[in-house]
Amino acid sequence: MSFDFDLTAPFVPEFSTRDQMEHRHKVFPVQLIAANSNNPQAFRLNENALNAVLGHREIANKKIVIISVAGAFRKGKSFLLNFFLEYLYALQNAQQNDIKLEWLGDDTQLQGFHWRSGAKRDTVGIWLWGEPIMIEAANGEKYAVVLMDTQGTFDNSSTLKQCTTIFGLSTLLSSLQCYNVVDNIPEDALQHLTLFVEYGRLALKEAQDFGKPFQQLTFVVRDFKSPEEFPYSDGGSKFLEQVLQVTPDQPEELRVVREQLKECFDTLSCFLLPHPGYKVAEQGSFKGYVKDIRPLFREEAKRMTTALLNPQVLQPKLVNGKEITCKKMIDYIREFSRVFENNLLPEPRSILNANAQLMCVEAAMEAKTSYCRGMDRSTAGPRMMSEKKLLEAHIKHGITALNIFDKCPKIGDGEVRSANLARLQEDINAELEKYKRLNEDKRVTGCASALLACGDSIVFGLGLGGAASSAVVASVFTLQMGIVSAGIVAIPISLSALFGIWCYVTIRPLCCDDHKN
Structure with a gap:
């Protein structure tokens, strides 16, 4: 898959964690998912953007943390992400230079993700910050932290399918999904979670050993107007508890969402934020300087950002219970993008099948590697093996490989598993032909060695x-x-x-x- 639209190439340096602060002003967001030019109702994956952000050799085996902000149209998602961006760069600088973390001073200018006031939609599709920011977690391991911005929902230009697609993909891909809403957590905001609750129920039923299918969901309630009842500082949890209460008069689908959210997500949380100040909302007047932001909003946004992104709480992306590296995340994004690329909303079963495909591919790779290692040991001798001995080794290590694949959890439709098993068997047979050729070559080298041995x-x-x-x-x-x-x-x-x-x-x-x- 590829894009067919013009997009200014991002700054892609030779990746180094030492100079990220120095070149951050050259880095820009890149568009990962955009509308298909031939069919605006469908979306396509930008392979160039994906590789530009995650394709660096230096981070291939680094675990990845994806922080996404999704939600209401024109309600400051990009603005919020710039707080995250400022914090992460400042945190990295403090870690590298062993200095006290200080950020968000009066002279700080928030910048990075494009945002603006007004009624016209600015963000279309899904965007990633142009580089991962390397952060040392509490366990001493360095994680590649990636920020994700999404298209606004329920504007005049977006259909329900488009909104659900973007929200769905960002939820599946992120380790932390921030759901940005205004004033309250409305019923339609919970309705958007229905698809993932259904997928989560399937995943929990068929793959219980992996734990919960999703990690963190945080509701960020902007312009909250009831701080007397639920204080900004610590009222978020109580407010969320009230919103998720189940009552007899609720429609069944909303009761199900409420009942299943805790089953599907490892962590549910909520932060309440005041209005940022009218100077921020005035079109054309706000240039991103912190001194122009309402002090109360500034302090609460700072507290929330620190609570969500500090090294003690950062969690790598988990897929099927395993922490994912940048290299594997590329495959993960490709597979799930295929599920959402057509005109129809994906069924929960389709998402589960995509997950099954990822597991089967990984199991098949492990099985093939095991077979090759075993055959390498069996054929390591300098002399040619008999055909019988070679076939015996093939059968022995082939059975080991198939046993490894068989341990792959049986989720999704059986066709997914059968297709990957057939492909694994073809790969093993192809490897056998390679070992036959190598074995035959030893007939010649053995004769040559015999001639050299007569040198005395x-x-x-x-x-x-x-x-x-x-x-x-x-x-x-x-x-x-x-x-x-x-x-x-x-x-x-x-x-x-x-x-x-x-x-x-x-x-x-x-x-x-x-x-x-």
Whole structure:
């Protein structure tokens, strides 16, 4: 999949964690998911953007943390992400230079993700910050932290399918999904979670060993107007508890969402934020300077950001219970983008099948690696193996490989598993042909080694070597000339000569040892 629209190339440096602060002003968001130009109702993946952010060799095996902000149209998601951006760069700088973390001073200018006031939609699709920010977690391990911005929902330009697609993808891809809403947590905000609750129920039923299918969901309630009842500082949890209460008069689908949210997400939380100040909302007047933000909003946003992103709480992205690296995340994004790329909303079963595909591919790779390692050990000797011994090794290590694949959890439709198993068997058979060729090559190198082994008797070695070479040449010549009977005689002569070499190399040292004794 690829994009067919113009997009200014991002700054892509040779990746280094030491100079990220120095070049951050050259980094921009890149569009990961956009509307298909031929069908605006469908979305497509930008492979170039994906590789630009996650394709660096230096981070291939680093675990990835994806922080996403999704939610209402034109309600400050990009603005909020710039707080996250400022905190992460300041945190990285403090860690690298062993200094006290200080951020969000009066002179700080928030910048990075494009935002603006007004009624026209600014963000279309899904965007990623142009580089991961390397943060040392509490366990001493460095994580690649990626920020994700999403299209606003329920504007005049977006259909329900588009909104659900963008919200769905960002929820599946993120380790922390911040759901940005205004004033309250409305019922339609919970309705957007229905697809993921259904997927979560399937995943919990068919893959119980992996734990909950989603990690963190945080509601960020902007312009909250009831701080007397629920204080900004610590009222978020109580407010969320009230919103998620189940009552008899609720429609069944909303009761189900409320009941299942805690089952599907590891962590549910809520933060309440005041209005940022009218200067921020005035079109064209706010340039991102912190001094122009309402002090109360500034302090609460700072407290929330620290609570969500500090090194003690950062969690890598988990897929099927395993922490994911940047390299594997590329495959994960590709697979789930395929589920959402057509005109129809994906069924929960389709999402589960995509997850099953990822597991089967990983299990097949592990199985093939095990087979190759076993065959490498079995064929490591310098001498050619008999065909029987080679096939015995193939069967032994092939069974081991199939047992590894069989341990892959059986989730999703059986066709997914069957197709990957058939592909694994084809790959193993192809590897067998490679080992047959390598084994056959040892027939030639073995003969050459035998000739070299005669070096302690130059005359005898040259004599046997010459006799063998002459016999082989003679056999080829006579066969080409059509003298079949002579060719048939010549072949045993060459084999006899080679047998003589083997006897000289193998038996002579034994005779010498007996003579010495």
